[in-house]
Amino acid sequence: MSLASEALxxxxxxxxxxxVAAWLCFQLWLTLAAPMKISxxxxxxxxxxxxxxxxxxxxxxFHVQSFQxxxxxxxxxxHSIALRGVKRTDLNxxxxxxxxxxxxxxxxGG
Amino acid sequence: xxxxxKGWSAYxxxxxxxxxxxxxxxxxxxxxxxxxxxxxxxxxxxxxxxPGDVVRSFFTLTYKGILPDYLQDSLIRLITGAAVGxxxxxxxxxxxxxxxxxxxxxxxxxxxxxxxxxxxxxxxLLIWFGFGLTTMTFVIVYTVLFPVVLNTVxxxxxxxxxxxxxxxxxxxxxxxxxxxxxxxxxxxxxxxxLRNGLGYGWRALIAVEIIVGxxxxxxxxxxxxxxxxxxxxxxxxxxxxxxxxxxxxxxxxPIERATGKRWGLVTS
Numbered sequence: 001m002s003l004a005s006e007a008l009x010x011x012x013x014x015x016x017x018x019x020v021a022a023w024l025c026f027q028l029w030l031t032l033a034a035p036m037k038i039s040x041x042x043x044x045x046x047x048x049x050x051x052x053x054x055x056x057x058x059x060x061x062f063h064v065q066s067f068q069x070x071x072x073x074x075x076x077x078x079h080s081i082a083l084r085g086v087k088r089t090d091l092n093x094x095x096x097x098x099x100x101x102x103x104x105x106x107x108x109g110g
Numbered sequence: 111x112x113x114x115x116k117g118w119s120a121y122x123x124x125x126x127x128x129x130x131x132x133x134x135x136x137x138x139x140x141x142x143x144x145x146x147x148x149x150x151x152x153x154x155x156x157x158x159x160x161p162g163d164v165v166r167s168f169f170t171l172t173y174k175g176i177l178p179d180y181l182q183d184s185l186i187r188l189i190t191g192a193a194v195g196x197x198x199x200x201x202x203x204x205x206x207x208x209x210x211x212x213x214x215x216x217x218x219x220x221x222x223x224x225x226x227x228x229x230x231x232x233x234x235l236l237i238w239f240g241f242g243l244t245t246m247t248f249v250i251v252y253t254v255l256f257p258v259v260l261n262t263v264x265x266x267x268x269x270x271x272x273x274x275x276x277x278x279x280x281x282x283x284x285x286x287x288x289x290x291x292x293x294x295x296x297x298x299x300x301x302x303x304l305r306n307g308l309g310y311g312w313r314a315l316i317a318v319e320i321i322v323g324x325x326x327x328x329x330x331x332x333x334x335x336x337x338x339x340x341x342x343x344x345x346x347x348x349x350x351x352x353x354x355x356x357x358x359x360x361x362x363x364p365i366e367r368a369t370g371k372r373w374g375l376v377t378s
Contacts, residue, residue: 010364012364057173062175062179099173099174099175
């Protein structure tokens, strides 16, 4: 009997495979949900956009650092982080984490 | 005395029916003692949080995305390091084990570098590669490599030479002897080396993340000391233990059972 079929027969193997399957499903859901979090107001022709990322909690250093790879962090308030100069192609990646509620245009002077 | 015997008998029956319980039950007194000490207020709560605080911290850090992200980083580093360590260690071990010339050339060098601990490399690695993934991967590969190589050599040398001679006399080529006699015979030792190597690698990873990391469970624990958050440090320790238990008991041990033990090469 092969290792794979043996793994399928054991409870532990099934639990491990179940966890892996659940994780893959979760990743798929994150990928599908990301475009829905991006505001239609961000549509346009420009290569880069200034965005405001909404979170359900007060952002911490981890969250600010996570977004630094996509643009310049212009500020953070109670539930959002403002990010300037983000490439349109990176918008889905910005919206992908499950802890991002929505991504919209930056609120100037807000 | 009768009650103890009855209790023991119930425990034996229960763990025979649900073997998973055997791993959980020994932790119950530990958690109860921990709860009692923290609830009694023997130490200030900020220094010695209770299990409830740790569970709350787990949910908060997961909700904020911090814990899954750091855990993923640590696991990717370990898997990368282990894969590279295996890819280098197993062929090298087979070469040293099968060739007398290679043994003479490599063995002293191997023992020399084995004595230099992984962390001892950090100062020079930081100068060469800086605070980054390369440094961390190097340390993990280095840590995984030695147990894998040494155990592979042991495994190859423990395969009875008569088996190889018999296969050769029946017309098997050197490659076929290696693939069908030497490798299966050495596999239990290779798996043992891998188990040890991954265990050491996991510990080395945490140490490296503490020193050079900007993410990962080790980094989370060390960063928590800045805020004086003992609860996050304890949570990190629990995750390390739990994760290693799962990897070892659920993945590595079954592989060992499915290979070496099934072939009668490991009897216990």
